[in-house]
Amino acid sequence: MAHSQNISLDEARAIMRAQLVALTETESVLLGAALGRVNASDVSSPIAIPAYTNAAMDGYAFAASELDESGAARLEIIGSALAGRPFDQPVPRGSCVAIMTGAMLPAGCDTVVAIEKTHVEGTSMIARPGQRAHQHRRLAGEDLARGALALARGRRITPADLGLIASLGIERLTVQRRARIAYFSTGDELRSPGQAPGAATIYDSNSYTVRAMLAAQGVEMIDLGIAGDSPAAVGSALDEARDRADMILISGGVSVGAADYTRQILAERGSLSFQGVAMKPGKPIGFGRIDASGKSLPFFGLPGNPAAVMACYYALVREAVSLLCGDLAGELPKLRLISDAAIGKSSGRTEFLRGLAYRDGMQWRVRLTDAQGSANLVSMSQANCLIELPHENTGVAAGDTVSALPFHGLI
Numbered sequence: 432m433a434h435s436q437n438i439s440l441d442e443a444r445a446i447m448r449a450q451l452v453a454l455t456e457t458e459s460v461l462l463g464a465a466l467g468r469v470n471a472s473d474v475s476s477p478i479a480i481p482a483y484t485n486a487a488m489d490g491y492a493f494a495a496s497e498l499d500e501s502g503a504a505r506l507e508i509i510g511s512a513l514a515g516r517p518f519d520q521p522v523p524r525g526s527c528v529a530i531m532t533g534a535m536l537p538a539g540c541d542t543v544v545a546i547e548k549t550h551v552e553g554t555s556m557i558a559r560p561g562q563r564a565h566q567h568r569r570l571a572g573e574d575l576a577r578g579a580l581a582l583a584r585g586r587r588i589t590p591a592d593l594g595l596i597a598s599l600g601i602e603r604l605t606v607q608r609r610a611r612i613a614y615f616s617t618g619d620e621l622r623s624p625g626q627a628p629g630a631a632t633i634y635d636s637n638s639y640t641v642r643a644m645l646a647a648q649g650v651e652m653i654d655l656g657i658a659g660d661s662p663a664a665v666g667s668a669l670d671e672a673r674d675r676a677d678m679i680l681i682s683g684g685v686s687v688g689a690a691d692y693t694r695q696i697l698a699e700r701g702s703l704s705f706q707g708v709a710m711k712p713g714k715p716i717g718f719g720r721i722d723a724s725g726k727s728l729p730f731f732g733l734p735g736n737p738a739a740v741m742a743c744y745y746a747l748v749r750e751a752v753s754l755l756c757g758d759l760a761g762e763l764p765k766l767r768l769i770s771d772a773a774i775g776k777s778s779g780r781t782e783f784l785r786g787l788a789y790r791d792g793m794q795w796r797v798r799l800t801d802a803q804g805s806a807n808l809v810s811m812s813q814a815n816c817l818i819e820l821p822h823e824n825t826g827v828a829a830g831d832t833v834s835a836l837p838f839h840g841l842i
């Protein structure tokens with residue numbers, strides 16, 4: 432099978448992007464269940480927001496022509512307007528209406544003076560000089576015109592989006608169907624937490640990190656457990672995965688060791704697009720497609736080492752999941768941080784280091800966490816970001832600026 436080997440991370444990303452297609456099925460969900468889902472159709476506003484011109488402050492409403500040259504006014508108070516209880520009589524010359532924030536401006540009124548800029552003498556309101564025509568009003572449609580685009584398709588729905596859609600009176604959204612991503616760990620040495628350890632066993636941590644990273648992207652994992660190191664075990668887990676999933680992730684067995692069958696089994700059932708990427712950790716990662724009856728689904732063969740799995744997720748899998756889900760957000764924002772440490776590196780591969788970003792006065796700096804080996808989860812647990820040193824980079828001096836991806840809310 433012809434496939435690329437040891438390509439750069441950028442090349443790997445380009446190959447992956449070219450192959451990933453968004454799922455087409457959608458479903459309708461109530462707003463209360465829409466957080467984190469991917470919006471599947473453009474939503475235009477059925478109403479103007481605000482729906483009517485209203486006061487932005489508590490105070491008095493009147494016509495701008497009542498202001499004298501100094502911006503002051505003395506006006507008779509003839510009534511009041513509250514949110515939900517408009518003042519619906521005419522406002523004659525020389526008069527004003529007490530108004531609360533959000534209340535509809537009475538006909539003929541276009542200016543509001545804040546209550547703290549006024550005092551009352553008998554039934555008159557005296558506004559201090561310095562008021563401006565049209566101040567403190569919110570015009571109908573100024574936030575969103577009727578028919579304007581309120582929420583574009585391809586957005587992962589945020590708390591603010593939910594508020595915006597609710598403010599339009601819309602109760603349901605059409606969202607992308609949830610992607611189903613099958614995962615299994617491979618390795619004769621693996622046990623699940625809760626099981627008794629053996630003489631030469633280790634606990635399966637990858638299924639926990641992968642499940643959690645998928646969950647952070649709003650995706651459910653089909654957990655196929657642990658497959659032993661035999662072609663039959665890996666093959667049958669893969670067969671179950673392809674029947675049930677939209678994408679398949681496997682960890683372990685992708686290197687070239689004696690017990691590494693994953694590559695061979697994958698190649699028998701589909702095609703590899705690349706195997707081996709010039710990155711550290713995560714070099715053994717493979718990507719391709721598995722053919723199933725009537726469909727062909729993307730898969731990643733991830734390394735076994737736990738920190739490498741997480742780096743691979745950040746470097747490639749996260750974006751693949753987004754593309755599958757129809758999430759058009761694109762690249763993650765990166766921080767520019769000052770490195771405490773000098774970091775040696777040779778050109779020719781992308782390196783990811785686990786870092787702790789912290790504030791030092793007005794500056795944000797980053798220090799490396801503990802041992803950075805691809806098996807070391809302690810340093811990953813201590814970290815709040817991954818520093819990414821690009822392919823061509825030839826090392827960092829202490830005090831240099833590096834770019835880093837913050838974990839919070841992202842992976």
Ligand code: AMP
Binds near residue numbers: 634684
């Ligand atoms: P492999 O790629 O299968 O050779 O695995 C590389 C290393 O990662 C070995 O030390 C494995 O024991 C370890 N490893 C593989 N799978 C897992 C897993 N699911 N959780 C934790 N460590 C693993």
Ligand code: MG
Binds near residue numbers: 660
């Ligand atoms: Mg293994």
